[in-house]
Amino acid sequence: xxxxxxxxxxxxxxxxxxxxxxxxxxxxxxxxxxxxxxxxxxxxxxxxxxxxxxxxxxxxxxxxxxxxxxxxxxxxxxxxxxxxxxxxxxxxxxxxxxxxxxxxxxxxxxxxxxx
Amino acid sequence: xxxxxxxxxxxxxxxxxxxxxxxxxxxxxxxxxxxxxxxxxxxxxxxxxxxxxxxxxxxxxxxxxxxxxxxxxxxxxxxxxxxxxxxxxxxxxxxxxxxxxxxxxxxxxxxxxx
Numbered sequence: 001x002x003x004x005x006x007x008x009x010x011x012x013x014x015x016x017x018x019x020x021x022x023x024x025x026x027x028x029x030x031x032x033x034x035x036x037x038x039x040x041x042x043x044x045x046x047x048x049x050x051x052x053x054x055x056x057x058x059x060x061x062x063x064x065x066x067x068x069x070x071x072x073x074x075x076x077x078x079x080x081x082x083x084x085x086x087x088x089x090x091x092x093x094x095x096x097x098x099x100x101x102x103x104x105x106x107x108x109x110x111x112x113x114x115x
Numbered sequence: 116x117x118x119x120x121x122x123x124x125x126x127x128x129x130x131x132x133x134x135x136x137x138x139x140x141x142x143x144x145x146x147x148x149x150x151x152x153x154x155x156x157x158x159x160x161x162x163x164x165x166x167x168x169x170x171x172x173x174x175x176x177x178x179x180x181x182x183x184x185x186x187x188x189x190x191x192x193x194x195x196x197x198x199x200x201x202x203x204x205x206x207x208x209x210x211x212x213x214x215x216x217x218x219x220x221x222x223x224x225x226x227x228x229x
Contacts, residue, residue, distance in 0.1 A: 035220075042121075042206060042222040043158070088157055101148065101210075102171065103218070105157030 006106040014114050019076040021109040023089030030092050034074050037086045079113045086110050119209050121221035128197045136192040136224045140209030147190045152204040197228045
């Protein structure tokens with residue numbers, strides 16, 4: 001699998017339900033970030049979690065990070081139709097020469113929230 | 116603060132033509148990054164620039180692609196002699212420093228080569 005690979009590829013839920021997306025990666029990281037991309041638009045940064053953090057919250061978003069399993073999850077609670085978008089996790093290169101500006105993105109999870 | 120501005124939003128080029136994509140970073144940001152997104156794919160790093168310097172171009176194809184970020188004006192990603200495989204969305208991001216604290220991305224330029 002690729003660095004920063006999301007699972008599932010697609011998720012369809014009803015408004016009000018929670019949505020959970022997972023991300024796995026291969027190499028050590030400094031940070032892991034989640035981005036949202038609405039169809040045909042740019043990426044919006046949602047949340048960044050550092051390698052020494054295990055959980056982070058931002059509004060209806062909850063991100064967890066398990067460095068021992070090299071995985072992260074993004075939970076969106078009480079979903080809304082406006083949350084319909086693709087969600088990407090992105091990892092940096094970790095301590096490989098300090099090039100932590102270079103993000104590696106997965107292919108994303110397409111979330112559809114039905115009204 | 117207008118955010119990261121990219122233009123044009125859509126660009127159609129015939130095979131063999133040149134494509135120029137422009138990116139103006141957020142005010143106060145001196146670091147610019149270009150990424151490419153092929154259909155159904157995640158973003159792939161292309162190049163990292165600071166004013167008048169290319170810091171890392173390890174993701175750039177060896178031929179036909181070049182990037183610059185002059186002292187004045189926007190960053191330019193230039194693709195010469197475009198081919199169909201260059202059709203993609205090209206995103207620019209900027210940051211105030213060289214480390215990752217959550218990029219601000221532009222809305223992208225969607226290049227279609229016909």
